Amino acid sequence: MSELRSLAVREQFATADQQRETATVGMWVFLVTEVMFFGGLFMTHIVYRLLHTAAFDRGSADMSIVLGSTNTAVLISSSFTMALAVHAAQEGKWRRLAGFLFATMLIGSVFLGIKFAEYYQHYREHQVPGFWFETSDPDPGGLQMFFVYYFAMTGLHALHMIIGIGVLAVLLFRSGLERFTSAYHNPVVIAGLYWHFVDIVWVFLFAIFYLPGLHL
């Protein structure tokens, strides 16, 4: 019964195409809300960068460009395996699908591991606003603001990663039950959209937090 139901078109839809397109529209609209959500932080970050340009650059100088660019490459790799997972689902190859989903989760976890290692380093250097923040910077407020945004934005991004890994875990479980076929695999595609979006957010975070301040 449940086997049949997951293959079926849900009752409010007339055709499978209508169902796919509706889900696609829904997901893209959701991603727009995510753009605006992160957008509020990006916008206020831009304003504060203008007001405290020098301090923000000094903050960036404390970031590890090696870890940052490595992590960017790691996350792009996870996007690649996610894309391959979608491809496998479209072809109905559930073993490959499961493999790529697992790989994506694994690479995503590596990203989080590196990220938390960085967080720990900042903690040891007393750079965590609100918990342990000490500085002798000429513009202490500005530098603290840099770290506020750094932690808020990368933290929210990491939260999205964790949710993404959770979603992929559910998909992995369902693919193991052979729930997805070449005819019905929409959840994989939709989850893929989410995963790639989270990747894009990081691409911008990398650009604004890690790249400036290398030549102070």
Place this chain on the structure above:
Amino acid sequence: MTEPVVSLKTYTGIFLSLLCLTLATTLLAYLDLGVFNMVIAITIAVIKATLIVAFFMHAMYEFKLVHVILAGGVLWFLILVFLTLGDYLTRGWAK
């Protein structure tokens, strides 16, 4: 419209381009180009994002409504940024 399928070759090509762009943006950041450092960093980030959206997320192959939604999201973010900056950048003008 039926579901778009992107070939493995395209996926691989995009993946490699993204890695190259990451390397490029990191190396360029070491040069002191003044304000252009930020310009370059953001430009490359936009290119990378576009590649991911267009190919990994299939936006290029999807129906028109998806493009409209995408454009709307970007436009609204820009409205938020530029109308606010309009205040901050012109505060000093008034005399």
Place this chain on the structure above:
Amino acid sequence: MNSSSWLRPVAASSVSGEYDAFFWAMVLVCGAVAIGIAIALIYFAIRYRRRSENQLPPQIRVNLAAEVTWIALPFLIFMGMFAYGAKLYLDIERPPENALELYVTGKQWMWKLQHPEGAREINELHVPVGQSIKLNMISQDVIHSFYIPAFRVKQDVLPDRYTTLWFRATKAGEYHLFCAEYCGTKHSGMIGAVYAMDPHEYQVWVDRGAAEGSLSSLGEKMFHQFGCANCHHFDGHGRGPNLQRLYGQTVRISGGGSVTADDTYIRESILDPRAKIVEGFTDLMPTFKGQIAEEQIIQLIAYIRAIGPQPVTGAPQPWIVQPGTTAISGTQPETR
């Protein structure tokens, strides 16, 4: 207290006449349109009321001429309203050159005012009739808003930078002073009175209140009391920049960029000295955050102002940008 009429608040400033004329013109235009719509609605509803249960009226769908008219006409009227509103705004917002400058400090829940001659008052403001008054305002805590209905002026008072408000009283009398931005428990108690006085009476009043000395002389006292004079010598050999002839000039700051030495920049330099260091100097100055009250900062600024722009003699300070070069104000973001 002057009481307002039923429909019109007391009008006692140079802009209140212009304001009221515009306001009532708007009432007339908008009122006419609103009444027109109301009459049309009621007339149609009665004239074309349903005569029989099964009636099918003529099916009119659209009239292009009507649509174009009621899109274009309101648009043009709106643009007129915008233009006049903008003109009035500039009149209200831009102070004239010769204004007498007073200082306002807002705090939960009172207004403190300081006159340049030294008189100080709380929740009261005495001003001469006929003289333009410019208020430089700052808040010690949350956002307040300085509002004198009879003068038709209002300006939020912010905790991080000076905002200004100007008016010229045209009629002697006592007027309400309100805080118009919600600021906490006793927001509705943050009220006071503005006394517009005959200039001679004002002079008498202000002389009586200046027992402690003028604002700038109080500032000079602070200048020594806080030890500013130890570094900011007037011979150019101190560890800090010479503050003579500084006020209103554009100053180069270390790390590139420049800033106008206005009230906001001077205040920032006292509270947060290392944020924008003058070119050629080091970050020796300690912060006075938490040790100095906003009113004292105002006195210091008045002093720096008093020793400020005078006819230039001798070589100019090297860190002062000469007129003609572009520069940004103290409220502006720094650039690299």
Place this chain on the structure above:
Amino acid sequence: MIGAVEVKPSRTYLDSQEGILSWLLTTDHKRIGLLYVFSITAFFVVGGFFALLMRLELLTPVTDLVSAETYNKLFSMHGIIMVWFFLIPSIPTTLGNFLIPMMIGAKDVAFPKLNLASWYIFNLGGLVTLYALIRGGVDTGWTFYTPFSTSYSTTYVVAAALGIFIAGFGSIITGLNFIATIHKMRAPGMTWFRLPIFIWSHYATSLIFVLATPILAITLLMVGFERILKVGIFDPALGGDPVLFQHIFWFYSHPAVYIMILPGMAVISEIVPAFSRKPLFGYKAVAYSSLGIAAIGFLVWGHHMFVAGQSLYSAMVFSILSYLVAVPSAIKVFNWTATLYKGSVSWDTPMLYAIGFIGLFTIGGMTGLFLAALGLDVHVTDTYFVIAHFHYIMVGGAVMAYLGGVHYWWPKISGKLYPEGLAKLSALIVFIGFNLTFFPQFILGYLGMPRRYAAYPDEFQVLNVLSTAGASILGVGYILPLVYLIWSWKYGKPAGPNPWRATGLEWKTPSPPPQHNFETTPVVTYDAYDYEAMKEELELV
């Protein structure tokens, strides 16, 4: 009346499943609409109670009934509850949920489970906010201006903000659902320009839900973060800028005003043609004006900040854009009025509400022109003029439209007719009470009485007494419908499928509708409000 012959459907959405669980776990958009009715009515009662206490306190110039501290909490909680837990969800989640799928000929919304989830999320948010209220309330005003809310207030700011934050996700889901539904679930033949204006307006509303609400979420997150950790996001002592909060807050909150009024316009655009028996005049202009309001509405937020220390030039840009957004509103008013011309106008209760709406919305809109004029705004902003202005839009507009809509679709929702005479009387009471409450506030504002004052100078007392008197009349006007609608649910006469002889698809199915709305998916062959095409079916001559 046509359809008076009772054709009882075998099973309606109300009795197709039994038991409380069948309601709490339902994915039927109609039942979810009713669940929302219960929630928002409860919040309206709470918010209205606060309003009543405020008006009673303002009877006298001094703080005698409640202390200033309590008064501040009253207006804050009144604002928070009315804005986020009544006005914003009011029409979209109740009438919108109930009607959108039916109007476009769909079986349900695109994502029924998410729809149910939104109700739970909304109520969770409401409960958290009520928790803040019970623990001692919040005194920041609904606007949460920094640095008061982040550094100075000693009340339950974080809990209140968290409640709104949670409820925001409910809004986002509703908007997302409607967008996907309207794009992808329309019946065969239901093209965009055959859609009722109700759908266009709700589509525009949904765009705002989706584009603006995330900004509210991030703003409240920053406020909470700053309040707990004191890291300086909006604290000037640590390099933050409190005015930046106002920018980002109004980027959400001004469009949110259109979230409240656009669905009201949606309702009026249905009632006016139905009771004039004519197509809505200038259909396309009205349809596009909804989208225009939604889009331009995002570009005007700075008009809340003309005296807040914003740059002069920025203020000019925001002022001119504010006038632009008034154009589409004017288009709507003129077209509604023109629809009555040469119509067959019946004076049923929904039409009374609609005519009242047009009048009051016009006054509310016109006074908005005062506030958009830079120079005029300086004196009247943050006074009772603003209070009167937005209550004319919110209460005279949105609430009147909600009541009108509830009456109009009551026969569809309940299958019963409400008592017409009593309904007309209460519509009249609401209209009179409303004007008596809020018109004096325009004068108070012009005379200079600031808003959010627990005590005020003596000369303002007469007008305040008038306003309080009006509020008590308004209260009676709101209680009446609550009573007789509940009464008619059980004792009202059966309504039949189409008591008004209206044209929408929702009237082509029995009242109350069956579980999946239509026995067979309808095929649409004519425009909205096309009485000519339906002449025979509706027996019109």
